[in-house]
Amino acid sequence: MSKPSARxxxxxxxxxxxxxxxxxxxxxxNGIRNVDSEIQETVREAIRATGYAPNQAARSLxxxxxxxxxxxxxxxxxxxxxxxxxxxxxxxxGRVAGGVVNFLRNHGIHPVLMLAETGEARTEVIDFLxxxxxxxxxxxxxxxxxxxxxxxxxxxxxxxxxxxxxRPVPISYVxxxxxxxxxxxxxxxxxxxxxxxxxxxxxxDVPAAQAxxxxxxxxxxxxxxxxxxxAEGDFTQQSGETAMARLLTEHPDLxxxxxxxxxxxxxxxxxxxxxGRRVPEDVAVVGYDNSPPALASRPRLTTVVQPVEEMVxxxxxxxxxxxxxxxxxxxxxxxxxxxxxxxxx
Amino acid sequence: MSKPSARxxxxxxxxxxxxxxxxxxxxxxNGIRNVDSEIQETVREAIRATGYAPNQAARSLxxxxxxxxxxxxxxxxxxxxxxxxxxxxxxxxGRVAGGVVNFLRNHGIHPVLMLAETGEARTEVIDFLxxxxxxxxxxxxxxxxxxxxxxxxxxxxxxxxxxxxxRPVPISYVxxxxxxxxxxxxxxxxxxxxxxxxxxxxxxDVPAAQAxxxxxxxxxxxxxxxxxxxAEGDFTQQSGETAMARLLTEHPDLxxxxxxxxxxxxxxxxxxxxxGRRVPEDVAVVGYDNSPPALASRPRLTTVVQPVEEMVxxxxxxxxxxxxxxxxxxxxxxxxxxxxxxxxx
DNA sequence: ATGAAAGCGCTAACAA
DNA sequence: TTGTTAGCGCTTTCAT
Numbered sequence: 001m002s003k004p005s006a007r008x009x010x011x012x013x014x015x016x017x018x019x020x021x022x023x024x025x026x027x028x029x030n031g032i033r034n035v036d037s038e039i040q041e042t043v044r045e046a047i048r049a050t051g052y053a054p055n056q057a058a059r060s061l062x063x064x065x066x067x068x069x070x071x072x073x074x075x076x077x078x079x080x081x082x083x084x085x086x087x088x089x090x091x092x093x094g095r096v097a098g099g100v101v102n103f104l105r106n107h108g109i110h111p112v113l114m115l116a117e118t119g120e121a122r123t124e125v126i127d128f129l130x131x132x133x134x135x136x137x138x139x140x141x142x143x144x145x146x147x148x149x150x151x152x153x154x155x156x157x158x159x160x161x162x163x164x165x166x167r168p169v170p171i172s173y174v175x176x177x178x179x180x181x182x183x184x185x186x187x188x189x190x191x192x193x194x195x196x197x198x199x200x201x202x203x204x205d206v207p208a209a210q211a212x213x214x215x216x217x218x219x220x221x222x223x224x225x226x227x228x229x230x231a232e233g234d235f236t237q238q239s240g241e242t243a244m245a246r247l248l249t250e251h252p253d254l255x256x257x258x259x260x261x262x263x264x265x266x267x268x269x270x271x272x273x274x275x276g277r278r279v280p281e282d283v284a285v286v287g288y289d290n291s292p293p294a295l296a297s298r299p300r301l302t303t304v305v306q307p308v309e310e311m312v313x314x315x316x317x318x319x320x321x322x323x324x325x326x327x328x329x330x331x332x333x334x335x336x337x338x339x340x341x342x343x344x345x
Numbered sequence: 346m347s348k349p350s351a352r353x354x355x356x357x358x359x360x361x362x363x364x365x366x367x368x369x370x371x372x373x374x375n376g377i378r379n380v381d382s383e384i385q386e387t388v389r390e391a392i393r394a395t396g397y398a399p400n401q402a403a404r405s406l407x408x409x410x411x412x413x414x415x416x417x418x419x420x421x422x423x424x425x426x427x428x429x430x431x432x433x434x435x436x437x438x439g440r441v442a443g444g445v446v447n448f449l450r451n452h453g454i455h456p457v458l459m460l461a462e463t464g465e466a467r468t469e470v471i472d473f474l475x476x477x478x479x480x481x482x483x484x485x486x487x488x489x490x491x492x493x494x495x496x497x498x499x500x501x502x503x504x505x506x507x508x509x510x511x512r513p514v515p516i517s518y519v520x521x522x523x524x525x526x527x528x529x530x531x532x533x534x535x536x537x538x539x540x541x542x543x544x545x546x547x548x549x550d551v552p553a554a555q556a557x558x559x560x561x562x563x564x565x566x567x568x569x570x571x572x573x574x575x576a577e578g579d580f581t582q583q584s585g586e587t588a589m590a591r592l593l594t595e596h597p598d599l600x601x602x603x604x605x606x607x608x609x610x611x612x613x614x615x616x617x618x619x620x621g622r623r624v625p626e627d628v629a630v631v632g633y634d635n636s637p638p639a640l641a642s643r644p645r646l647t648t649v650v651q652p653v654e655e656m657v658x659x660x661x662x663x664x665x666x667x668x669x670x671x672x673x674x675x676x677x678x679x680x681x682x683x684x685x686x687x688x689x690x
Numbered sequence: 691a692t693g694a695a696a697g698c699g700c701t702a703a704c705a706a
Numbered sequence: 707t708t709g710t711t712a713g714c715g716c717t718t719t720c721a722t
Contacts, residue, residue, distance in 0.1 A: 008475075010699055021709045026701060034707060053475035057405035058699035061714045066402070068457070068478075085654075088443035089637060094433035097442070101460055102429045110457050110473065112413070115446055128455065130353075130398035133413075237641065270643060292434055296582065296641060298615060309430075355715055366693045371717060379691055403715035406698045693722080698715105705710075 009050040018046035029054060060132065067109055068134045069319060071100050072125055074116040075142035083117040087142070091292045092308070096140055096162070099309035103316045111138070122148050129157045135323045138162070138315050144206050158322040160315040164332070166207055172318050172330045174311045178208045181304040181337030182215030185258045185286040188302065190223045192284050192345050194256030198229035200243040200268060202260040209235075212260045212288065229254070233264045237293070240267025248275055255283055262287035262294040265301050269344065284345040299343035307335050354395040363391035374399060405477065412454055414664060415479045416445050417470055419461040420487035428462040432487070436637045437653070441485055441507070444654035448661045456483070467493050474502045480668045483507070483660050489551050503667045505660040509677070511552055517663050517675040519656045523553045526649040526682030527560030530603045530631040533647065535568045537629050537690050539601030543574040545588040545613060547605040554580075557605045557633065574599070578609045582638070585612025593620055600628055607632035607639040610646050614689065629690040644688030652680050 011022045018025065020039060027035050028043040035043075046052075060066055073087045073096075087093055100111050112134055116122045125148065128134060136158035139148060144166035152159040153171055161173035189197050199216050202209030213230070220228050231247050233239035240259055244267060247254065257272075259265035265287030269279050277283045279299055287294055287303035294301040314333050322328055356367045363370060365384060372380050373388040380388075391397075405411055418432045418441075432438055445456050457479055461467045470493065473479060481503035484493060489511035497504040498516055506518035534542050544561050547554030558575070565573050576592050578584035585604055589612060592599065602617075604610035610632030614624050622628045624644055632639055632648035639646040659678050667673050 011701095012699080022700080023702080023710080024708060027708090030701085036707065039708085053472060055406070055699050056476040056478045057402045057411070058714090059701075060402035061400070061406055061699080061716085062701045064714080070455075071458075084443035084447045085440075088439035088446075089436065090439070091434065091436070093442075094435070094438060095430075097438075097458065098429035098433035101433075101458055105460065105466070105469070108469075110415075110459050112455050112457050113416075113442065113446055114455050115450065121450070124450070124453075127398060131401040133401045266641070293641065296611070296638065356717095357715080367716080368693060368695095368718080369691090372692090375717085381691065384691085400715050403698090404717075406700085406715080407717045409698080691722100694720090696717105696719085698717090700714085701712105703710105703712085706708085 009052045010055070011052075014043065014046045014050050014052045017050055018043045064132070065323075066132055066135050069104070069109060069111055069316070069323075070114050070125065070128060070134045070137045071097070071111040072114045072116050072137050072139045072148070073142075074122070074139060074146050074148050077117045084115055087115065092289065095291070095308040096312050099312035100138060100316060102309070103313035107320065109320075116146075116148055122151060126151055126155055126157070130155060136160075136319045138312065138319060141165075158319060158326065160319045160322070162311065162315060163208060166205075170330050172315075172322065172332060174315045174318070174333045174335070175208075176306045176311070176335045176337050178211035178337070179215030179218075181288065181306070182212040182258070183219040184304055184337060184339045185288070186216050186219035186223065188339055188341070188345060189256040189258065189284055189286060190220075192256070192280075194284055195225070196251065196254045197225065197256035197258065198231070198247045198251060198254050200231050200233050200240055200247070200257065200259040200264050202233060202235050202264075204232065209260055216258055233260070233267075235261050235263060237263045237267040237270075240264030241271045242267075244268035244271040248272070248277075256285075257283060258286045258288075260288050262289045262291045262297075262301055262303055265303070265344075266293045266297040269297055269299075269301070280343065280345050286345060290340050294340075294342070297344070302342045302345040303340050305338045305340050307337075311335055354397045355400070356397075359388065359391045359395050359397045362395055363388045409477070410668075411477055411480050413479045414449070414454065414456055414661070414668075415459050415470065415473060415482045416442070416456040417459045417461050417482050417484045417493070418487075419467070419484060419491050419493050422462045429460055432460065437634065440636070440653040441657050444657035445483060445661060447654070448658040452665065454665075461491075461493055467496060471496055471500055471502070475500060481505075481664045483657070483664060486510075503664060503671065505664045505667070507656065507660060508553060511550075515675050517667065517677060519660045519663070519678045519680070520553075521651045521656070521680045521682050523556035523682070524560030524563075526633065526651070527557040527603070528564040529682060529684045530633070530649055531561050531564035531568065533684055533686070533690060534601040534603065534629055534631060535565075537601070537625075539629055540570070541596065541599045542570065542601035542603065543576070543592045543596060543599050545576050545578050545585055545592070545602065545604040545609050547578060547580050547609075549577065554605055561603055578605070578612075580606050580608060582608045582612040585609030586616045587612075589613035589616040593617070593622075601630075602628060603631045603633075605633050607634045607636045607642075607646055607648055610648070610689075611638045611642040614642055614644075614646070625688065625690050631690060635685050639685075639687070642689070647687045647690040648685050650683045650685050652682075656680055 140162040201213040231243035233243045287301040290303045290305040294303045485507040546558040576588035578588045632646040635650040639648045
């Protein structure tokens with residue numbers, strides 16, 4: 001007993017126990033062939049015996065890889081500390097986080113969670129990456145004019161966005177065909193025999209909300225309904241309720257509604273029912289996102305599915321690729337939405 | 346122009362520009378006094394000029410601090426990949442994540458998100474910490490018999506749990522007084538004049554579910570109702586519906602229900618309404634957690650609040666403390682629940 | 691108050 | 707196939 005084993009074992013210790021050099025142990029650990037299989041076994045045994053775990057800091061120092069990426073939820077500041085509550089309270093965040101974690105864990109990498117709603121917070125994200133704390137960023141912005149993509153590009157940091165940025169920037173992103181999704185909703189309402197259809201759209205400065213509205217209008221136009229009543233919401237349930245109330249006042253005879261997300265659709269259903277309309281008998285309602293509210297609502301909502309988990313997995317795939325070979329041109333992948341038919345239509 | 350500035354600047358570079366030694370620059374960066382204020386300014390200027398960002402790996406290598414912690418969501422495996430979906434779909438997760446992120450960001454530290462539902466995943470968590478990737482763990486288990494706390498202790502890794510572990514282990518945790526919370530619910534139902542009250546409890550192998558049930562029973566007993574009908578659920582909305590249906594069949598005249606969480610309470614409301622009962626006129630319903638479903642439900646639910654955000658902030662506080670001074674004894678903090686009265690009672 | 695220098699634990703280029 | 711060795715960029719004694 002020469003050493004007071006309090007220290008956590010290093011490569012050196014393993015090497016000594018195995019009777020080989022540090023380099024050989026390193027090779028075994030990193031799965032490099034060209035190592036005699038007997039020696040490999042000896043080394044593995046020594047690793048077990050010493051309880052060795054590689055020091056990531058030392059490793060990163062030489063490889064210049066953190067082996068970590070950041071998942072950034074960005075947007076405009078809510079009210080004070082409310083941003084976190086708002087972001088994390090949204091079931092959409094759960095799907096994003098779940099998709100990211102599930103994909104990355106197979107690669108032995110784990111995401112760091114960051115918020116970026118203020119200038120300070122954005123700087124923190126950039127610094128975090130520049131310090132080498134993480135190798136790249138997955139960015140989900142609620143706000144279309146988010147300055148973070150630009151900052152990331154200027155700093156030359158690998159990043160992939162969820163959703164196409166409002167103004168074109170040379171950066172990779174993943175999105176769905178929102179227009180096509182809205183068309184699905186329109187076609188479905190028409191196929192259900194609805195003729196007096198309205199829509200609750202999202203904030204029109206959000207490209208996705210625009211696209212959904214445009215897609216819906218165009219498809220309805222194609223079906224012979226050039227004029228569609230519109231009420232704008234902000235993607236919250238409350239705004240859906242308000243919008244529906246207005247629509248109902250102005251068009252008491254409507255028989256179909258398409259809302260740009262499930263939360264607003266749910267709000268719409270509540271208001272319709274309170275006003276004595278049966279869903280779907282009197283008014284059919286279609287949502288968007290296939291999020292938990294679509295199932296919590298009664299009747300459960302027919303909705304357009306955005307394959308969020310697949311999308312974020314693709315984001316991660318692109319990011320990892322970009323980290324491997326930094327000189328790649330930005331890539332973008334657009335997924336197809338689908339319609340999930342439930343009892344609300 | 347002697348250098349091809351492609352390299353990212355190091356301390357050395359800053360030192361050269363500022364005309365001082367590495368040590369001095371390091372001191373300025375780390376806010377150590379005993380540095381002439383003129384020199385300080387020179388150094389800061391050099392940092393700006395070079396665009397220097399400290400390399401975290403190099404830092405960690407010497408300080409033996411990652412400056413990061415892990416947020417682990419643990420539990421029993423769902424079905425295959427479903428665990429992530431399940432965990433992240435739960436609004437509770439959003440509150441936990443939000444609380445953790447909001448607290449830690451003020452300390453300049455950011456959580457790594459990990460899942461630990463299988464043996465392999467648990468090993469990954471332990472290894473992650475042993476490699477020095479993070480300095481400690483915040484652990485939220487859905488499963489009471491989770492083996493992870495034990496593993497963490499055995500490895501001597503700093504950790505703090507959300508909720509008291511099923512079997513006593515020497516580890517810090519934060520919890521609420523579940524029993525007291527359930528008593529709040531009982532007292533409230535009685536004060537609303539309810540005399541035929543039932544409860545939908547959670548899985549009885551979960552300590553919190555047990556405590557809520559016991560607290561409810563004891564309080565009702567104290568009010569003169571020794572026998573309370575019980576139906577067991579598993580914290581999902583579906584199970585709440587099933588439990589409520591059964592309760593209604595067996596006790597068609599009940600006028601009050603306490604469910605061990607909001608999701609089940611919401612399910613109960615749905616079933617009650619479908620069976621022609623008005624809430625709260627015919628049957629009053631109390632939930633637990635004050636989670637989004639409590640607000641999404643119509644009528645909105647009276648519920649018991651667990652101050653989740655404060656609790657996780659306290660967890661982080663304890664963990665950071667423990668990381669600073671590792672020799673501390675485990676600490677536990679129990680928060681008081683409160684009742685939020687809404688329209689369901 | 692400042693600088694010189696010794697590592698922290700690891701990978702990888704080069705030798706053998 | 708294996709070993710030797712030179713750093714990676716930083717903090718931190720120890721001198722001065």
